[in-house]
Amino acid sequence: MKVxxxxxxxxxxxxxxxxxxxxSRELDENTLLDVDAEGNVCAITFEHASERTDVKHLTVEGIAA
Known part of the structure; x- marks a missing residue:
């Protein structure tokens, strides 16, 4: 997984x-989902991210070994 x-x-x-x-599938004009052949989400893109998300703070919890 990458951010x-x-x-x-x-x-x-x-x-x-x-x-x-x-x-890829558009959720709205600023959000795009990348999907596999079965429709499972592989990635998500947020345009205008600083207005729509809290990009300055990243918390990672429960990392699998």
Missing amino acids: KYFADTDTLYIEFREEGITG
Whole structure:
């Protein structure tokens, strides 16, 4: 799993898994889901992230071994 923030475009990208992405779906004009062939979410992109999320604070809990 990866979390990336691109300050130059104010974009937050959260990748749950990188393999198997076959398409994308728009939730709204600023939110995009990347999905696999079965429709499972592989990643999510938030445009205008600093206005829509708390990108300055990241908390990670329950990391699996």
